[in-house]
Amino acid sequence: MTASSVTSLVLEVENLAAARGLRILFEGLNFRLSAGESLELRGHNGSGKSTLLRILAGLTRQHAGEVRYSGAGQDQNDGAERHYLGHLDAVKSSETAAEQAAFWARYFGRDVSVAIDAMKRVGLAGREQVPGRGLSAGQKRRLALVRLLVEPRPVWLLDEPTAALDIEGRGLVGQLVAEHRARGGMVIAAIHGEGFEGSRTLDVSALPVGALT
């Protein structure tokens, strides 16, 4: 993340609509997010928070509308500017925690030492040799966060990052988000309970819905 590309990164969403099957989950969504900002997605289960995150991550195709990532005056929508953390942890049961952290470091072309630091940062020091099936739900969630730390990317798309985490864990996520924003990154997170300081909020369930006519 170079300073210039980060501080000028902007996410623009224009007239976005999402559909699941024959139902329109939401439509007419417009917003603009700049470097350093964070947006909390609120709304009841099934309102479309996860779908919105998946559309922003490029996993799900939107029904209508546009999503634009741009920085330094250019479009940067090739996926390399974002991290997506779904509500599934992507933790393998047979690999150890350290192996998985090291894998993600290598996956992003980083040195393995970055993985060791990341494991300490998320509070998994001492659990390195535990295989995935031996980790608690909260520990798996912490391991999932390692991905965000081994490779710095401006945009974080987080789906329930604090799920299964204890108070300490929730505090950790808050710190990571704050540090990320201070470096000029942006965060969009679907979250229940306490959110992030100075964050904007979007109530997805308040958006217009419909059925395909």
Place this chain on the structure above:
Amino acid sequence: MSGSVSVFVRELKLAWSGGGGAALPVGFFAAACSITPFAVGNAVENLKIAGPGVMWIALALSSLLPMERLFQADLEDGTLDAYAGSGIGMEGIAFAKTFAHWIATGIPLAIISPVLWIMLQGPPEASLFVIGASLVGSAAFFFFGSIGAGLAAGMRRGGLLIALITLPLYVPTMIFGAAALYAAATGEAWTSSLMLTGAAALFGVATSPFAAAMALRTAID
């Protein structure tokens, strides 16, 4: 080493450690060949007629076995989402995973093939050739199979659908490979048949990642 290459290495480790690796397909291969004499009679002439063909079919079905899990596990635990969300192309992922599984399972299948060949009354002199043919054939079966695996990903018990989708794609490899084996069994020239089998395999290796990638993107959507 990054991206698809790291996924390839990971898949290789996972394929060998998780669930005994190649043991199941190799066991199935051996078992299927072993019950052939009970079906076609144990007279040497019968086995010489039926043996190469049955062995080739058994190789195809053994290669089909791991296909159900090829993409399923990653889809279920969110790993595929993580890969896709990082901006990597699904073609590289499909190729890396299929290649890794071929190395972990296809190569062992090829290594054990001469033993089964001899058991089915094939001439032992052809053993080296049989390993080569099985390497090429299993590569074709694995890569064409990945298309079925991609299409059926996310479906519980998609194994039968994978078989139905993939078997038509297996036909060329089946024809050329079996012809090569029969030529070797009777001492005739097998070069052209083997080359055609190789061509089929190359075609599968080159084109299947694109089809599988399209299918995976659909599964994630």
Place this chain on the structure above:
Amino acid sequence: MAVMSFFHNPHRFMAGSKWFAWGFTALGVVVILIGVYLGLFVVPPDAVQGDSARIMFVHVPAMWLCLLVYAFMVGASVISIVWRHALADVAAKSAAPIGAGVTALGLITGSIWGYPTWGTWWEWGDARLVSVLVLFFIYLGYMAIWQAMETPQKAARAAAILCLAGAVNLPIIHFSVEWFATLHQVSMKASDEFKYPMYVVALGYLALFGGLTLLNMRAEIMNTRAEMLAQRRQVITG
């Protein structure tokens, strides 16, 4: 997964297709009957094979059509993948059972025609027949995908991929079966006189295919509309 704007206004298609759907179906049946009558009663028996060759008037056009229907599905699949138009999905899905049916007809009549010539009900040495058998399985796999996938949109995409994969592999399959057949040289031949009832029947098949596909599509769209209306009621009241 986006359902394209077509479903916002299927009226144009529905309004325009009603007469064509029933018209082509009726026309197809009539023309087929004419062709079959010509083939059975008007044309003299074949010099080589006698009366048994008359089945070619049903068999050969069926073989033509099974490939034509698949080509239609390939075109629809390309449109589906590139432009994501829901009408293309519906068209491909609707054509598949007809294609499978005419393929089965071709296989069965081919078997019947071949029996006097080969002495068996099936001949693996006939490259075309065997390739068509493989095509039949591709049709089955295609229809199975529509049944097995969770949502129609995913099914449409997966089915389109399979259709194209099958298309790419079909020439290879045909070549390989032909290569295999040259190892066991057998084929069906018939004399060339008085083949015109075949073309009549072929036109009839074509019309029938068009009519039945349109009917299938209309049924499919009506089904989807009913589901949408139920969804809309649920959204309003729920």
